[in-house]
Amino acid sequence: MALSPQVTSAAIPDPSQRQARINRVYAHRSSLWWPPVVVLAALVGLWYLLANYYASQQLAFLVPYPHLVIKAAFADPLFTPQLVADLGNSAQVALTGLTIAIVIGVVWATLMSQAKWVERSLYPYAVVLQCIPVLALVPLIGALFGYEFLSRVIVTVLISVFPMVSNTLFGLQSTDLAQRELFKLQGASRWTTLTKLQFPAALPSIFVGLRNAAGLSVIGAIVGDQFFQRGTPGLGVLIQVSTSRLNGAGTYAAILTASLLGVAVFLFFGWIGRLAIGKWYDFS
Amino acid sequence: MLSMSAPALTKPSRSAAPHGTLLDFRDVAMQFPNGTIALSGIDLTVNRGEFVTVVGPSGCGKSTLLRIASGLETASAGIAEIDTKRIGYVFQDATLLPWRTVQDNVELLAELGGMKPKERRARAQEAIDLVGLSGFEKNLPKQLSGGMKMRTSLARSLTLEPELFLFDEPFGALDEITRERLNDELLRLFVEKQFAGLFITHSVSEAVYLSTKVVVMSGRPGSIVGTFDVPFPMPRDPDIRFTAEFAELVGEVSHALREGHS
Numbered sequence: 001m002a003l004s005p006q007v008t009s010a011a012i013p014d015p016s017q018r019q020a021r022i023n024r025v026y027a028h029r030s031s032l033w034w035p036p037v038v039v040l041a042a043l044v045g046l047w048y049l050l051a052n053y054y055a056s057q058q059l060a061f062l063v064p065y066p067h068l069v070i071k072a073a074f075a076d077p078l079f080t081p082q083l084v085a086d087l088g089n090s091a092q093v094a095l096t097g098l099t100i101a102i103v104i105g106v107v108w109a110t111l112m113s114q115a116k117w118v119e120r121s122l123y124p125y126a127v128v129l130q131c132i133p134v135l136a137l138v139p140l141i142g143a144l145f146g147y148e149f150l151s152r153v154i155v156t157v158l159i160s161v162f163p164m165v166s167n168t169l170f171g172l173q174s175t176d177l178a179q180r181e182l183f184k185l186q187g188a189s190r191w192t193t194l195t196k197l198q199f200p201a202a203l204p205s206i207f208v209g210l211r212n213a214a215g216l217s218v219i220g221a222i223v224g225d226q227f228f229q230r231g232t233p234g235l236g237v238l239i240q241v242s243t244s245r246l247n248g249a250g251t252y253a254a255i256l257t258a259s260l261l262g263v264a265v266f267l268f269f270g271w272i273g274r275l276a277i278g279k280w281y282d283f284s
Numbered sequence: 285m286l287s288m289s290a291p292a293l294t295k296p297s298r299s300a301a302p303h304g305t306l307l308d309f310r311d312v313a314m315q316f317p318n319g320t321i322a323l324s325g326i327d328l329t330v331n332r333g334e335f336v337t338v339v340g341p342s343g344c345g346k347s348t349l350l351r352i353a354s355g356l357e358t359a360s361a362g363i364a365e366i367d368t369k370r371i372g373y374v375f376q377d378a379t380l381l382p383w384r385t386v387q388d389n390v391e392l393l394a395e396l397g398g399m400k401p402k403e404r405r406a407r408a409q410e411a412i413d414l415v416g417l418s419g420f421e422k423n424l425p426k427q428l429s430g431g432m433k434m435r436t437s438l439a440r441s442l443t444l445e446p447e448l449f450l451f452d453e454p455f456g457a458l459d460e461i462t463r464e465r466l467n468d469e470l471l472r473l474f475v476e477k478q479f480a481g482l483f484i485t486h487s488v489s490e491a492v493y494l495s496t497k498v499v500v501m502s503g504r505p506g507s508i509v510g511t512f513d514v515p516f517p518m519p520r521d522p523d524i525r526f527t528a529e530f531a532e533l534v535g536e537v538s539h540a541l542r543e544g545h546s
Contacts, residue, residue: 178375181356185373186396196396200383280383280424 061248072249073257079250082238087257090221090234093149094265097156098217102210104157105164113172113198114190123169130162134220138227148231155227156220160213167209171202204281207273214265222258235261304332305367306448306480307353312362313505314348321505322348326362328499328508330448335474335481337495339488339541345506346484350452353482372446372479374454378433380425380440386412387421390439397444404443411439414473431462435469442477451483455490467494468522475519488537493525498537502544509544512537 047066054063072079108126112119138155145151175197183193225236235258242250273283307330314323322345330336338346351357352364354373380389390411394404412418415435425433434454441449455463467490474481485491491498492514500510512533516524524530 176377176379178377178379179381182373182375182379182393183396185354185356185371186393188396192396196392197381200381203383277383280426 061246061251064248064252068249069252069256072247073253076250079247079253083235083250083253083257086234086238086254087261089232090218090225090236090258091261092232093152093156093221093224093234094214094217094261097153097220098160098214098265100153101157101161101164101213101217105161105209105213106168106206108161108165109168109172110194112169113194119169126162126165129158130166132158134158135223138223142228146230147228151228152221152224152231152234155224156217159220159223160216163209163212163216164206165209167205167212168202171205171209172198174205175201203277204273204283207269207277207283211266211269211273214269215262218258218262218265306330306332307367307482308363308365309349309352309359310363310365312349312352312359312364314345314352314357315360323352323359323507324505325507330480330482332447332480333478334497335483335495336497336499337481337483337485337491338499338501339485339491339537340501340506340544341503341541342486344501344503346501347452349501349506350450350482350484353448354450366448368447370444370447372441372444372449374434374437374441374449374451376453376456378425378430378437380433380436382425384425385421386417386423386425386428386436389425389436390443393440394443407443408439411442414442414476415439415469429462430458431466434458434466438470438473442473445477446479449479449481451481453484453486456485456487463490464522470494471518471520488541489525489534492530492534492537493520500537500540500544510537510540512540 044066047063051060051063051065054060055065073083074080108122112122134155137158141151141154145154172194179197179201180193183197188196221234222236222239225234226240229237235254238254239251239258242254270283277283307328309326309328312323312326312328313321315321326349328336328338328349338349340346348357350373352359353366354371355366381392384392387405387408390408391404394407399407409421412421415438417432417435417439420428420432425436428436437454455466458466471494473479481495483491483494492512495514496518498512498514499508500512501507502509514533516530
């Protein structure tokens with residue numbers, strides 16, 4: 001790298017410093033992974049104690065042994081295929097709903113970012129949407145749109161759209177005045193300012209919203225399931241059916257699978273976020 | 285909320301302004317809608333070849349003056365004529381876009397102006413070389429020091445090849461050493477590129493060192509209380525700062541500043 005003498009040396013990216021930084025980051029990461037594992041081990045231990053207690057009370061289906069849950073999840077010829085199929089259905093509902101929520105959220109927020117009066121007119125409804133107990137609406141949605149895929153997706157969208165709207169709006173409005181004036185001085189159009197300044201600036205908060213919305217979309221899919229038994233049933237239905245048949249291991253396996261689906265989409269969108277903007281933004 | 289209308293640059297009227305005058309303010313006043321009077325009775329000219337510095341206490345309206353000159357604000361009274369469209373504007377902060385590399389940040393203004401990629405790349409490279417950032421083209425703003433960010437910001441404006449360069453306390457947030465170094469760089473650019481400058485600062489010694497003319501403002505409402513010609517020749521020897529004449533002029537300007545303030 002050709003350094004001219006008048007350049008301040010403070011921020012010259014020296015390779016050895018860079019390596020030191022990478023080492024630090026990895027040291028940081030490695031110190032991060034083991035505490036949750038210890039907690040997990042403790043929880044599983046506690047789980048065995050509880051399972052042991054319930055087994056002694058002849059109520060094993062309430063808290064089944066962990067290894068039975070694992071067996072139901074991975075190696076039960078009757079249960080495992082059902083779990084996998086239902087996981088697929090729920091994931092499909094969640095991802096469809098999430099995609100729609102992303103589109104609605106980004107468009108809605110972009111409209112609001114363009115004029116104060118639009119924001120004043122529309123933002124209250126985003127808040128109202130957030131405040132509505134969606135569960136109270138669910139029976140109505142079923143009655144209106146049927147008890148199948150469509151209604152499941154609508155519930156998912158209702159639950160997950162708010163973080164998309166609010167985070168995108170916040171991001172679009174996060175540009176500072178001087179940056180906007182810089183564009184204005186060059187006679188940049190509204191569209192140019194939106195695409196070259198506001199959208200890139202909004203990406204960090206859009207990805208935060210996306211991650212939260214992704215987690216909520218899984219909740220939406222499960223909730224939708226539990227109300228709408230028809231169509232392609234997902235994990236929500238499986239949880240209910242397993243519970244009613246006193247299949248403790250199956251219930252737990254389905255619950256854990258639903259939880260892992262939530263964690264997986266959360267991590268996936270975090271990863272996408274780091275991939276997209278990690279270079280210039282510390283996205284964690 | 286942001287209004288996105290095209291910048292309402294004060295219309296140049298070539299006939300009225302004397303030859304070589306790039307900025308001509310006559311009896312300019314600024315009253316904001318909330319009633320605050322930021323400026324009153326401002327008479328100010330910036331000619332080609334001049335580097336004019338406005339020094340004044342904070343809140344005296346000196347930034348407003350610059351905003352009127354740039355077209356970001358419109359004076360509420362008086363005549364503000366700008367006789368060029370090629371205006372560079374350097375903000376207090378570097379205002380770099382964090383997702384763009386140094387190269388892409390420097391290209392931004394030319395890009396917004398619709399310049400062809402090849403041409404703007406060449407122009408950006410030239411500007412980067414001029415401010416001493418060669419080798420840092422691929423760096424992101426977060427990897428730069430405050431001084432380097434400001435250099436990037438300077439380079440970005442240089443791509444417009446401005447005839448009139450407006451500076452809104454650009455080095456105020458930098459440490460003393462970086463600031464002095466950038467002062468020297470700015471003087472070198474001034475001599476080399478021959479733009480006219482209007483520079484806002486609250487540092488008297490920076491004002492005297494940089495300019496051919498120092499304008500002293502008093503606060504609330506901002507008005508001009510003194511104008512000093514700086515006799516030192518360009519290009520300027522950095523050691524001039526340690527001479528008695530320099531100290532004397534700094535003293536006079538400081539005195540005027542204090543008078544106006546009380």
